Amino acid sequence: MPASSLFKSRLLTPGPTAVPEAVLLEMAQPIIHHRTKQFQAIFAELSERLQRLFFTTGPVLTLAGSGTTAFEATQASLAKPGSKAVTIATGKFGERWQDVYDAYGVLQVRINVEWGKTVDPAELEQVLKDNPDTSVVTVVHSETSTATACDLKGVADTVRKTDALLIVDGITGVGALPVKQDEWGIDALVTGSQKAMMLPPGLGFVGLGERALKRLEELEPTGIYNLDLRKWVASHKKNDVPFTPPVSLVRGQRVALEMIEDQGIETTWQRTAKLAMASRAAFEAMGLKLISSSPSDSVTGVYYPDGVDDSKFRAAVRDNHGVHIAGGQVGRHGDYKGKIFRTSHMGYVDAADTLAALMAIETELRAAGHGIEPGTGVTAASRVLTAD
Numbered sequence: 001m002p003a004s005s006l007f008k009s010r011l012l013t014p015g016p017t018a019v020p021e022a023v024l025l026e027m028a029q030p031i032i033h034h035r036t037k038q039f040q041a042i043f044a045e046l047s048e049r050l051q052r053l054f055f056t057t058g059p060v061l062t063l064a065g066s067g068t069t070a071f072e073a074t075q076a077s078l079a080k081p082g083s084k085a086v087t088i089a090t091g092k093f094g095e096r097w098q099d100v101y102d103a104y105g106v107l108q109v110r111i112n113v114e115w116g117k118t119v120d121p122a123e124l125e126q127v128l129k130d131n132p133d134t135s136v137v138t139v140v141h142s143e144t145s146t147a148t149a150c151d152l153k154g155v156a157d158t159v160r161k162t163d164a165l166l167i168v169d170g171i172t173g174v175g176a177l178p179v180k181q182d183e184w185g186i187d188a189l190v191t192g193s194q195k196a197m198m199l200p201p202g203l204g205f206v207g208l209g210e211r212a213l214k215r216l217e218e219l220e221p222t223g224i225y226n227l228d229l230r231k232w233v234a235s236h237k238k239n240d241v242p243f244t245p246p247v248s249l250v251r252g253q254r255v256a257l258e259m260i261e262d263q264g265i266e267t268t269w270q271r272t273a274k275l276a277m278a279s280r281a282a283f284e285a286m287g288l289k290l291i292s293s294s295p296s297d298s299v300t301g302v303y304y305p306d307g308v309d310d311s312k313f314r315a316a317v318r319d320n321h322g323v324h325i326a327g328g329q330v331g332r333h334g335d336y337k338g339k340i341f342r343t344s345h346m347g348y349v350d351a352a353d354t355l356a357a358l359m360a361i362e363t364e365l366r367a368a369g370h371g372i373e374p375g376t377g378v379t380a381a382s383r384v385l386t387a388d
């Protein structure tokens, strides 16, 4: 899009996502030193707001790095040496967490689910019975690559019956989908700043329950330094961080969470769900097929109709309408590259953005030769959006 374009740019990729103007302005404030009372006051408020968002009374650590940094730190810090990890993969990100444990030489029992489907807690229960020496279970709440949500409460209930700790990738879950860390018994809940948290990339968050904190105390350090969560927990007790934090991002995150809490956390979940429901109704009306049999409300994935070229289509949606959507990814157990597109419903996105995206998608599908009656998708979505 040329710089002089009058199009609004609408970022509807499932990460990074749009950042509210109030957050951008807060991040433009002069840099302050992090070992000061001023920064500590901001950090303390952020930590409390994070606890409320995670529905936990335990510490929620704020790490510099992307979501992967925070998740790897959690995996590496909590696995018992010589024990097993049960690693559930329903898409690209679950497969990544298997790669991380491979890199650390942690023994794994892998549950690989066909892309577009989700894990059955009964299968997990059997795997845990067969492997009583399991020390951690990893699962992705909302698998962004396949736009699929799992029954996280069911998974947590299953893991709770054993001595294993449950580590949850909540990177497109927290702030978008209902999740209550303490009530559901999640030992470690991880997210990143650039999905539902309404911030640019650069921060990762780890909420730790009592059992996870106890495990950290019992274990000896194992080939990690910056990623060793023991350091972060020790600092957090003093309302501090062990290394220089991205001060501007911390400031911005405090404001973004204030916005979410002013709206209401549950209301935020409901808003996200409504935008997702409207989008699914629109795609169905356009005759398109969802990629997931257990769709996540934070992101919707749709198969292209025959004959639509992925990169040309997404470029047209971007260049002619200012709407950024995502394509498909490829992994070990699935391949969506060139076959699907994905739109996000997380964070700073509203009904107008959603309708704009649907209009752009419909227009460019028609231009690519897919015969749809004009207005079909938008009409179906509006019906959902205007209903009480």
Ligand SMILES: *Cc1c(COP(=O)(O)O)cnc(C)c1O
Binding pocket: 015, 066, 067, 068, 069, 093, 140, 142, 143, 144, 169, 170, 171, 172, 192, 195, 201
């Ligand atoms: C984006 C994403 C990640 C990776 O996070 P990065 O910030 O890119 O490291 C992991 N898991 C899920 C479910 C994601 O959506």
